[in-house]
Amino acid sequence: MALKELSSLEKFLGLKKHNKYITQGDNKVPVLQSNNGPMVGLLTVSSHLVNEAKRPELLGTSTEHRAMVHQWLEYRVTKVDGCTREEAKTVLKDLNLYLQDKVYLAGNCFTLADALMYYGLHPLVVDLAVHEKEHYVNVTRWFDHLQHYPGLRHHLCPVVVLRNRVYISGHH
Amino acid sequence: MGFGDLRSPAGLALLDGFLADRSYIEGFVASQADVAVFEALAAPPPAQLCHALRWFNHIKSFQKEKGSLPGVKKPLAQYGPAGVADSTKGRPTPPADDDDDDDDDDDLDLFGSDEEESEEVARIKAERLAEYAARKSKKPALIAKSSILLDVKPWDDETDMAKLEECVRTIQLDGLLWGQSKLVPVGYGIRKLQIGCVVEDDKVGTDILEERITAFEDYVQSMDVAAFNKI
Numbered sequence: 001m002a003l004k005e006l007s008s009l010e011k012f013l014g015l016k017k018h019n020k021y022i023t024q025g026d027n028k029v030p031v032l033q034s035n036n037g038p039m040v041g042l043l044t045v046s047s048h049l050v051n052e053a054k055r056p057e058l059l060g061t062s063t064e065h066r067a068m069v070h071q072w073l074e075y076r077v078t079k080v081d082g083c084t085r086e087e088a089k090t091v092l093k094d095l096n097l098y099l100q101d102k103v104y105l106a107g108n109c110f111t112l113a114d115a116l117m118y119y120g121l122h123p124l125v126v127d128l129a130v131h132e133k134e135h136y137v138n139v140t141r142w143f144d145h146l147q148h149y150p151g152l153r154h155h156l157c158p159v160v161v162l163r164n165r166v167y168i169s170g171h172h
Numbered sequence: 173m174g175f176g177d178l179r180s181p182a183g184l185a186l187l188d189g190f191l192a193d194r195s196y197i198e199g200f201v202a203s204q205a206d207v208a209v210f211e212a213l214a215a216p217p218p219a220q221l222c223h224a225l226r227w228f229n230h231i232k233s234f235q236k237e238k239g240s241l242p243g244v245k246k247p248l249a250q251y252g253p254a255g256v257a258d259s260t261k262g263r264p265t266p267p268a269d270d271d272d273d274d275d276d277d278d279d280l281d282l283f284g285s286d287e288e289e290s291e292e293v294a295r296i297k298a299e300r301l302a303e304y305a306a307r308k309s310k311k312p313a314l315i316a317k318s319s320i321l322l323d324v325k326p327w328d329d330e331t332d333m334a335k336l337e338e339c340v341r342t343i344q345l346d347g348l349l350w351g352q353s354k355l356v357p358v359g360y361g362i363r364k365l366q367i368g369c370v371v372e373d374d375k376v377g378t379d380i381l382e383e384r385i386t387a388f389e390d391y392v393q394s395m396d397v398a399a400f401n402k403i
Contacts, residue, residue, distance in 0.1 A: 101226040103195050108233040141193045148200040 002030045002042050005119045009046055012115065012151045013053035021045070042116070043073050050112055058112045068106040072113035076120045088124050092136045095121075099138035103145070110149065118146045118153075125159050175251070178212045188221035189292055195227070197251050203243035205251055206231050212248050316373040319351075321366060321399035324385060324392055329361035336391040337365055343384045347375030366398060 003021050010018055021030045024040065032039045032048070039045050050058045060066030079091055099105075105113045125133075125143055133140045147153045175190070176183040187209070191197075198205035210231045217224035234241065326336055333355055341350050353367035369381075378397050385395045 100222050101229065103226065103230040108230055137192055141195060144193065145195040145200055 002028060005042070005116070006030060006045060006049070008119070008152075009049055009115065013049060013055060014151075015049065015053050042077055046073075046112060046116060057109070058115075060106060060111060061109075065107050065111075069111045069113045072105050073116060076113075076116050081120060091121075092124065092139055095142075096136040096138045099142050103142070105142075114146055115152060118143065122159070126157070175209070175248070178209070178248075179214050184213075184217050184221055184224055185292060186295075187227075188217065188224040189296070191223040191227045195230075198243065201242065202231065202234055203241050204245040205243055206234075207238050207241060208245045208248060209251055317370055317403040318373055319368060319370050319399075319401045319403055320378065320381070320397060321368050322381065322385070323356075323396040323398045324365040324367065325358070325394050325396075326362065326364070326391055327393045329363070331391055333363055333365060336388070337367070339388045339391060340365065340367060340385055343381070345371075345376050345380065345384075347372035348381075370403065 003023065006021055007018065019032055021032055023029060024031050029041055030045055032045045034048075039048055047059060050056065060069040079087070083091060104110055105117060121139075121143065125139070128136070143159065147158055175186045178184065178187065196202055196206050197209050206227075210228070213228065216228050219225060324336065324340060326333065337353055340353075349370045351368035351370060353365060355363040356366050357363050371377075371381075378400070382395050386392055
């Protein structure tokens with residue numbers, strides 16, 4: 001799973017060189033062999049890729065912005081990966097609340113946090129029923145927005161978002 | 173199309189509903205469409221229209237790049253959910269004390285949010301019904317038509333069939349369309365003219381056609397209806 005993500009990320013960033021990744025441990029943590037020694041972990045490797053592609057703005061522009069991006073990256077790795085159904089509900093609820101007044105996860109532009117969160121949430125969102133998608137209105141909107149972002153959605157199937165107003169619930 | 177009057181709470185509520193599952197007015201990137209709607213708003217939307225406020229703050233952050241966003245600015249009525257009456261034209265400029273009114277409305281709206289919800293649902297249903305009715309009325313009414321094949325017989329074999337056909341085709345009636353014709357030999361060198369036409373049942377009948385065709389007494393001996401099919 002993580003390996004597919006990393007290769008999609010490479011394609012998205014436009015990197016010519018495709019690295020070979022191996023996994024380590026029970027959690028299948030990706031490892032990249034580099035000149036300075038092995039890089040372990042999804043966050044480390046993806047940050048490295050972003051820097052290699054010379055797009056540091058994807059990691060955040062100001063200090064606070066960078067901190068926010070990093071916070072969401074950590075959230076993805078700790079909370080979203082390998083979570084149960086119950087935990088998934090909490091994650092979606094938190095995100096829904098957070099995304100109420102934001103278009104992107106960190107600041108006003110697309111960052112690595114959005115990309116990795118999208119990859120991480122995809123298996124969860126794919127399983128959601130229509131009325132659940134209506135319930136987590138903000139997550140659905142953000143998700144639909146991201147899956148149309150040019151170059152982002154590679155190995156993942158598009159999730160159909162139905163604009164069905166029948167289930168409007170009191171989410172104001 | 174259009175959001176109605178964006179300076180009124182109803183228009184803002186419509187914008188809010190529209191933006192509930194969209195990040196931008198048109199498509200998935202910020203464009204001139206967003207700029208157009210942004211400039212039509214007099215003030216930031218109130219806090220309980222969370223989607224409109226989110227979009228507003230997001231677009232505000234693009235202030236410096238407003239000119240370089242993709243797309244072409246269209247009149248405001250082009251954006252937004254279909255079926256909403258365009259009330260952006262002909263509205264007098266509101267007086268400057270609108271902001272105070274908005275503040276008062278905010279306090280009241282906090283308690284009346286449920287009514288707002290059902291109002292919005294009812295309004296969307298009404299929009300859809302209006303759209304459906306408009307589409308139905310545009311459909312052209314079904315006109316009853318028939319295809320008739322006429323046999324026109326000349327006096328003898330020396331009658332000029334081309335002239336005969338010409339005379340028949342000069343008959344112009346409202347609801348009558350002449351079609352193909354051919355000459356069918358009957359015997360003894362005599363040929364009859366078989367000509368088809370499409371008529372609207374209400375306007376033209378076979379008796380009128382017979383009258384008009386047999387009026388060409390020089391050429392036409394008689395006329396018959398060979399086939400009559402309803403379309």
